[in-house]
Structures are given as structure tokens and as C-alpha cells.
Amino acid sequence: MSLIYTVKQQNCAIIERFGKYHRIAKSGLHFKIPFVDRISTKLSLKIKQLNVSVETKTKDNVFVNLVVAVQYRVLPDKVYEACYMLQDPKQQINAFVFDLVRAQVPLLDLDDVFSKKDDIAIAVKNELEGQMAEFGYGIIKALVTDVNPDANVKAAMNEINTAQRLRIAATEKGETEKIMKVKQAEAEADAAILQGKGIAGQRQAIIEGLSDSVEEFVKQIPGTDPARVMDMVMMIQYIDTLKEIGGNSKSNVVFVPHSPGNVNDLSTQFRETIFSAQKLTN
Numbered sequence: 596m597s598l599i600y601t602v603k604q605q606n607c608a609i610i611e612r613f614g615k616y617h618r619i620a621k622s623g624l625h626f627k628i629p630f631v632d633r634i635s636t637k638l639s640l641k642i643k644q645l646n647v648s649v650e651t652k653t654k655d656n657v658f659v660n661l662v663v664a665v666q667y668r669v670l671p672d673k674v675y676e677a678c679y680m681l682q683d684p685k686q687q688i689n690a691f692v693f694d695l696v697r698a699q700v701p702l703l704d705l706d707d708v709f710s711k712k713d714d715i716a717i718a719v720k721n722e723l724e725g726q727m728a729e730f731g732y733g734i735i736k737a738l739v740t741d742v743n744p745d746a747n748v749k750a751a752m753n754e755i756n757t758a759q760r761l762r763i764a765a766t767e768k769g770e771t772e773k774i775m776k777v778k779q780a781e782a783e784a785d786a787a788i789l790q791g792k793g794i795a796g797q798r799q800a801i802i803e804g805l806s807d808s809v810e811e812f813v814k815q816i817p818g819t820d821p822a823r824v825m826d827m828v829m830m831i832q833y834i835d836t837l838k839e840i841g842g843n844s845k846s847n848v849v850f851v852p853h854s855p856g857n858v859n860d861l862s863t864q865f866r867e868t869i870f871s872a873q874k875l876t877n
Contacts, residue, residue, distance in 0.1 A: 600625055600634065607671075609635040609678050619674050636678060642668045642735055645685055647692040657705045661712075662741035663692050663719060670733045677731030684732055691726055692737075695719045705744060712739035 601624050602608045608620040612632050627633070647663045665688055669677045681687055699715050700708060708715075720737035727734055
């Protein structure tokens, strides 16, 4: 039997004399009487962690498995209680956690279990602190590290989330297409308005140019009938148009009336258009 023994840092030793508790030896070098004193056990004062897996049912009848991590340690001033009052502290903590979780989770729906897991952890810690302090153990922290519902429920939840995201994406895509179509319609309307104004201005310029030409021709040759002058101008324009059509390599077959009577009809229609436009302008 050794006379000298040591206790490591963050540890303590329970010394018994003739089988009865005698004293607590802390870290360092110690002496004991051979055959009289003996080291009953050594306890670590370091923080330990116990992971407890609890299966229970939620308020909406979904079976779920929770993993609760409990961090605990032997209280330095209650080493005696920790050594002699509990045979298996891990089993005791495990039982308390089972009881607390199965009392808390059935009051919550599955979604609330995820959002309120911190509340569950706090409730476990507060309850364990009061219970385990009597036996010489302090509870440092309790954490709900995993909430794992049944595989079928998890798959259904993923499908629901996928459907919701697809619906949101479809809505956003529809709104985008709607905006694009509205903007395209507005752009086409603006383009049509500008095109109409351009055509109207072009026709007005043609009318003014022809009027100036007729007036100038009448001034140069007094007594000339303006209507005859207009017929002549129309004939020139008609011939120039046929020339331009024939000179275009990309032109298809075009049937154009070319008899003098048809030209006269065209000139009559053109004069009526000019007079109508002048009345509208005035």
C-alpha cells in the first residue's frame, strides 16, 4: 500500500478510513495511512456533456425525436453529495430530461417545436438545476441540438415548402411578363402616334409643295388653268413612281393603271383630298 498519492488538477479524491468517509483530497500531493485510509473514488470537476435522445409526440400528432445536450459538472462544495447520493448521475439526468421534454413538446405544434426549441432548453435547464443541485451536480447549460420528425413528415414538409416557393416564383414571373407586355403595348402605341404624326407631316409638306408649284406655274404663264397644271404635275409624279418601281430590283409584280383616264381620276381624287385637308386646316 502506498503512503503518498497525487490528485490531478480539476479532480478530487474521496478518502475513506476503515470504510467510512474521512475527507476530500483536492489536487496536489497527499499522504495517507496504509491499511487504514484508502482512496474510495476520484471525481472530475470538469464540465461534461450528456446527449439525451427523446422521442415524443407533438400537439398535432406528429412523432418527433429531440436531442437534448446537457452540460453539467460536480459542484466543488458538494463533492460528498455527488459521490454518495447518486449511484448513476447520467441515468438520473436522462430520466429528468425525458420527463421534462415529454411534458413540454405535446403542448406545441410541430412548427412551434422548431421555433421554440430554445424555450424547451431553458425549461429543461431550470428544472434540472433545482433537482440536481441536491445531489451535488450543477447544470451549466441545456441545448436542443436536433429536432428530427418522422421521415414521411419531413418529406411532406419539403414538398409543401417546394410548392410554396414554386407558387411565389410563378406569381413573380407572371407579374414580370405582365409589366413587359404593358410596357411593350405602351411603346407600340407611342410609336404608332409618332408614325401617324410623321405621315401627316409628310403629306402636309407634299400638299404645300404641290400648291407652291402650281401657283408659281400660273404666275409664270398667265391664263393657265390651275386644274390643268395639277393634272400635268400628277402625270409627272405618276411617271416618276413607275420609274422608281421598275428600277427597284426587289420589286414584285405590281399592277398599276396607266391609261390617261385613270391618271385623270387619280388627279381628281388628289385635288379633292387637298381641298378637304385645307378646309380641315382652316
